[in-house]
Amino acid sequence: MEKTKNKKLGLSIRFKIMFSLLLLVSTAVGIITFTMANLFHTDKTAYIHDLTSTMALHTTTEVEAMLGSYRERSEVFARIMLEPGLPGGQKEKLLQQLFEDFREFVAVALYRDGVEAALVYDAAALDQAGLTKEDLQAYRLSSPITADALEGLGLVENSTLAAELPTLTLVSIPAGGSDEQVVMTATVRLETLLRLARQSEVFDSFLLDSRGNYLAHSDPLQIGKPAKGEWLAQLGEDGNIKGLVRALEFAADGREMVGAFARTSGQGLLVGVQIPKTAAYLTTRELLNHLVVVSLMLLVVAALLSLVWSRRITRPLERLSQATRSIGQGNFGIQVEVRGSDEIGELASSFNRMAGELHHREQALRQAQAQLLQSEKMAAFGQLGAGIAHEVKNPLAGILGFAQLALRKAESESTLHKHLSIIEKETKRCQKIIENLMKFARRENVEFQPTDLNAVVTDAAAIVEHQLGIAKIRIERDLGSELPRFNGSGNQIQQVLMNLMLNAQQAMKGEPGEVRLTTRQLEDGALELRVSDTGPGMPKEVRDRIFEPFFTTKPSGEGTGLGLSVSYRIIEDHGGQIRVESEPGEGATFVITLPQHQAVVGEQETAMAPAAAGA
Structure with missing residues (x-):
């Protein structure tokens, strides 16, 4: 209550300047x-x-x-x-x-x-x-x-x-x-x-x-x-x-x-x-009367000049105040006009720099918020998958067992044998989906150890190179030299790479193309792995949902929508990040960043020495 009262009784800078000038002019006159x-x-x-x-x-x-x-x-x-x-x-x-x-x-x-x-x-x-x-x-x-x-x-x-x-x-x-x-x-x-x-x-x-x-x-x-x-x-x-x-x-x-x-x-x-x-x-009285008139005129002129001058001084401050309120409302892209090189001009420049930094920080915060939301979605879908797997796994095992027993007694060319074969196949497919769900939802106690990223990339490319070659897709490698090791599971990272390369093959739909694998060390010491393809790319609405469980762009029966979700969880378990860069018609690039392995020597924390080439 006291603060509100003082605020109401306060005078603006404009009127303080005007009263000061009037006081000076009145005293001088x-x-x-x-x-x-x-x-x-x-x-x-x-x-x-x-x-x-x-x-x-x-x-x-x-x-x-x-x-x-x-x-x-x-x-x-x-x-x-x-x-x-x-x-x-x-x-x-x-x-x-x-x-x-x-x-x-x-x-x-x-x-x-x-x-x-x-x-x-x-x-x-x-x-x-x-x-x-x-x-x-x-x-x-x-x-x-x-x-x-x-x-x-x-x-x-x-x-x-x-x-x-x-x-x-x-x-x-x-x-x-x-x-x-x-x-x-x-x-x-x-x-x-x-x-x-x-x-x-x-x-x-x-x-x-x-x-x-x-x-x-x-x-x-x-x-x-x-x-x-x-x-x-x-x-x-x-x-x-x-x-x-x-x-x-x-x-x-x-x-x-x-x-x-x-x-x-x-x-x-x-x-x-x-x-x-x-x-x-x-x-003498006439002179005094003239002096009084001149004094009043001087006071009026001084009042007008002080209003104009104080407005010239306070107007930029008012614009700064309005801009501050806009920033308080979340509009960080606002900029104020800088006039002159005096203190008020420097204040306006500082405000613009502050607004720009807040704008960049807001964008970074939104990105972090989006990633956090994505992580929460993954966690929710993981819990959902765990529940589904737990409830459906045992009934599917019984169905598969009875189907296999019935299949042994049915004649091989009969319609019953054909139907039972379909039941067996689809049941195994359901089991595969459930296993992937459980892998996505369950945090496996995998033993992490210092691992050479280039070796993991080379092994993964060797496994799928023949399959991609049949589809006329080349694998290009651009591996950085003397990369430090990262702390993780080579098998899991290899699984992620194989999944990304096979997805690239399926996205090209039999068309010739190229998959490029690139590794390098960033300025902050982290390792970056890029998997780029020359496929058709993807629009924004697909990019925003690409890591959601059960989301897929493949035709029905060709994909479960869990491969990228499982890959997302694996990279997250390694303390890294995965994101996609893609525009329609320009291919897609999956960017994986992994922190380098840190070892403690005595009381000093140091990075692991780079792995020897070909280790």
């Missing part, structure tokens, strides 16, 4: 993706910091250029307002023209010793915003100009009094004034600076005045409000910036931000540019 993501993140962080710093510096430059332009234009207003030689009407006309030419300007005022000396303004712009000259004067009284604010190029502050008219005020000392301290304020529309703050769709830009209020912002709702946030704390209370620009990472309204800050030269303005990290690293 994961390491590459992680490394690339870290490198890209580091590079992207530096790039975003540099980009925000560049944007901050660029915005600062534009702000400085814009404020410088406003300051130069305000100087034009101041020169006209301070020019004593211009008549009042002409001066008013020139100032009105300047408001038309410089549409960003809303009002310009001059102060001596902190007291307003002159004020010009665009009445149409104030009316449109719902403001008056008094509103401008009230604002200045509420936000007096200090001496510290006039350092450098002067003060820039947010002076928005109405949402419809956002403005900034530039405070400076005009050039060409009198010895008295003269301060000029120029109220300018914020539209241009607001457009500058909103010029980027990705970055949020803002401008802080010297009071820490938003002078311009990409979000209009923040204008005029005091600045606050984590970045302000990182910069410090004084907003000190070392160098031209400073990049920071901070949190604002619950979002992670990257920003850069720079101050304008001499005006005390702080320019800030910021971008959410989610937007800054959007390309």
